[in-house]
Amino acid sequence: MKICFYPGCSFATSAGYKESTEAVCRKLNIELNEIPDWNCCGATVMFGENKLRATTLAARHFALVQTMGFEDLVTGCNACYATLRKAARLLDRDRELFQKTQEVLHNLGLELDRIPKVRHLLEVLMEAMPDSTSDKYKTLSVGAYYGCQLTRPDQELDKGWYPEILEHFLARIGFSVKEHSARTQCCGASHAVIYKNECQGLSHRIIREIANKGAQVITTVCPLCQFNLDQAQTQNNEPRLPVTYFTQLAGLALGLAPAELGLNKLLVSADKVLTRP
C-alpha cells in the first residue's frame, strides 16, 4: 500500500512517533510518501486570524497531493487532522473561497481542482494491522486517549463524545483495554506551551482518571496529546503512567523491538510495564 503522508510540525521531534510509524509501516509494506516541501498546517489558531490564509495554508497541501497523484492525504496528528478537514469542509461549501484559494495557489505555481480526503494514520493501521495471534500483551491494560479534536466536530471516525474505535483496535492487536471517561477531554493542546500552569491541571485530570480506572499505560494518537500527558508527569508524584503512541503498541504487537519504536524516548519510562512477565 502507498499512502501520501503529511507529518506536520511536531511529528519528527516527538518521542518516537516517527520511529514507530516508519518501523510499523515498513513491516506492513506501507509506503509512506511524504509531501515534499510541506508547510505548517496553520494549526487551530490560523482560522481566527484570517480565513483565506488559513485555508490556503492547508490547501497548498491539497494541491501538492494532486500533483503527487494521490486521492487521500494521511496525517498522524489530531490538530493537523482537524485543521485540514476544516479547510476541506470550508472549501467544499464556499465556492467563492475555493476560487480565491485557487488563485493564490495558482500564483504559487500550484493547481487545485479537487479536495483530497483527509484521513488519520489510525484509520490506515486499523485496516492494515493483522489480528493478534499472541498472548504476550494480554495482561497489559491500556487506557486509550483520543484527545478532543479527533472525533469532533465531524464525528466521521467515531462517535464524538465516547468513541470506541481505539479500544477495538487495541483489543484486536492483542492488548487489554480499560474503559475510562477521559477519552475526549482536552489536554490543553498547544496552549500547554503558553499557559503551562493552567494546562497542567487538564492533563493531570486525564492521567488521574485513566489511572483510577486501572490502566498501566496510556496510548495516544497525536504528538501534542502525547507530549502534554507525558511531560505533565515529570513534575508531580501522582501515579506515573507511560504515555505511548498507538504506533508503538502496534510495533510491539508486530514483534518489533522497543528501541526500534523509540520507546526509550518517553519521559515516563515504559520499561517496567513492558518487560513485566
Added chain:
Amino acid sequence: MTTQNKPKIGVYICHCGMNIAPKVDVEEVARYIQELDHVTVARDYKFMCSNPGQDMIINDIKELGLNRVVVASCSPRMHEKTFRNAVRTAGLNPYYFQMANIREQVSWVTKDSQEATEKAKSMVAAAVARVFFHQPLDTREVTVAKSVLVIGGGIAGMQAALTSANAGYQVSLVEREPSIGGHMAKFDKTFPTLDCAACIMTPKMVDVLQHPGITLYTWSEVEKVEGFIGNFEVTVKKKPRYVDEKKCTGCGTCMQKCPTKKILSEFNEGLSFRTAIYTPFPQAVPNVPVIDATHCRVLGQNKKCGVCAKFCETKAIDFDQKPEFVTLKIGAIITATGFQAVNPTSLEQYGYGRFPEVYTSMEFERLNNATGPTSGKVLMKNGMVPKRVAIIHCVGSRDTRHKKYCSRVCCMYSMKFAHLLREKTGAEVWEFYIDIRSPGKLYEEFYNRVQEEGVRFIRGRVAEITDMVEDPGDEGRLTVIAESTLTRRTVRVPVDMVVLSVGLEPARGSEDIGRLLGLSRDGDGWFNELHAKLAPLATPINGIFLAGCCQGPKDIPDTVAQAMGAAGEAIALLAKGIVTTQAEISRIDPDLCSGCKSCIESCTYSAIRFDEARKVAVVNEALCMGCGSCAAACPSSAAGVKHFTDKQVMGEIEALLM
C-alpha cells in the same frame, strides 16, 4: 340554461380589514376588473365573509342575474365553503364560483404596494378567466356506518372510545400491546395536582372493558383500511395470544409457574424481570396473559415445557393459536397512537447506558411507582437512598442536533419528580433547565411550590455527566457539569443519581399507520391536523380524526380534552347519518379510453376498475379522492378531474401570463 351559456360574472374584492386593503389598492383592482369581458359587476368591500358581504353577493346574483362569482380575499382553505354556500343560497350551483387568494399570496408577502396591486389584478383576472369555463357539479349523499374505530388505547384512545360509546355508537378499540393504558398506566402521580394516576386510570380502563358499546382488541393491529368517510372497511389483525380469552380467568397461576423468568419487563422499563407468559402489570386490562413467543421454551426454542398449560385449570393455553383477521365496517376513525420517549443513548455526553445511576424519566416513573420494581422506594442500584439527585431538562428536545421542538411536558414532570424526591427521600434536588415552561392551569403555582420546597434550579444546558473524580470525596458519584448562565460560571455538581428528562417523539410505527390511513406527518413525524387553529382534530382525510400525543406532545389534561373533542367530531359526523361526497373527482371518457390501464396502476385509492366488457377504465366515484394521478398518467387524455379541466386550468394560466 341559456343564461348560463352567456357568462355574467360578479367579482368581489375584499379589504380583509387592514390585511389586504392598505397594501393592495382594492378600488383600483375593482376598476380594472370591471373592464374585463363578461364582468357584470366588480366591487370592493371591507369584509366579504361577513353577513353584509355575503348578502351583497346574493343580492347581485338575484338582481343583476349573475351566473358566475369570483371573490378575491384570503385562502380557499379559509372561506371557499362560506362563499360557495352564499352562491348556493342565491340559487346558483356552488361550483360557479372561484376564489383568488390576494392575502396570503399577495398582501402578506409583497413589500411594494404598487407591485402588490398589479399582482392582485392579474390573479383576479385569472380567476375570472377560469370561472368562465366552470360547469355545474353535483355532490352525492351516502349513508354512513354508525361505528367508530379508535387506534391506540392510551388515555386518549380510551377517552375517545368512552365518549363515542356513551353517545350510543359502536366502538372498536385497537391496542397493539397486551393491555390498554398507554404511558399514563406507568405513572404513580400526575402533575400538577399530584393525583394518583392509578386511582383515576384503573376505573376508566375497567369502564372501557365493560362498556357494552366497546369491543376491545388488545394485542392487535390495524392491517388494512379501505373505503372512505362513513364507509371504511378495516381489517384488524389479532396477534396470537396463545391464551384463549374466553377461557382464561386471570388467576395468574401460569405466570407463577413459568420457568422462563429472566426477561426484561417492558412495562418496568427494563428495571425488573417478567416471565414468558405475562400480563404487563397486575391491573392490566384485559387481565389475560400473552405468551411472548420469542422467549417461550415451547414456541421459541422448540423445547419441552408447557408448564403453564399443565397448571391452567381452565385449559386456556393454546400453543396452536394463529393470527386472526376481523373485518369491520367503520364510519369514523380516531387515531390515538401517542408517543414514545426519546432514547438518550446517542447523547453520549450524558452517559446513559454507561453509568448505572443515569435514568430516563420513564424509568424514574417506574422507580417511583408503588407497583414498580422497588415498590415505590426511590433507591439506587446498590439499594441505597440517593442523597443528591440531578434532573436534566430538555434531553433531546430544543436541540438542533436532535429534536428542535419543545416536548412540552418534561419541565412539568421534572418538577413533579423533584417534589416526589424531596418528599420521599429528602434528597437534595438540582434541576438543570434552559427555561421553565409551565403554561398550564396551576402549573406556575406548582413551579413556585417546588422552589419553596428547596429544589435548586440552575439555568444552563448540561455539558457532560462524568464519573471522573475531581475530589476524593466524590468517589463513586457522578458529576454534572454545566454552565450556570445566571451566575456565568461553570458548575460541577457531584450527585448520586441523574434523571434525564427526555423528550417525546411519535410512537414507533406511526409512519405505517400514516400510510395505512393516508395521513401526512410534519417534519418531526407527528400527524398533521387539517388546520392548526380551526380544525385541530380533523385531518386532510375526511372522517379521520386525531386525539392525544400522536398529533404533538401534550399533557394529560390537553390529551383528554382533545380525545373528547375528536369523539365529538366523530359523533357529529355519524349523527347526521349521511355524508356528502366531493364533486371534484375523476372522470374517464369511455370514448377516449384506450384500455391501457395506466390509470389503474397510478391510483393510490384503488378507485379505478377495468370494465372487461367495454374494455375501458371506470372510476368508482365513492372511492375517488380527486388527486389527479390518473389524469397525469393517462396517455390518451381520457382521464381528467372535474373542476380541474384543461380548459379551466389553461384559461387561468393564460390570464396570469398576460
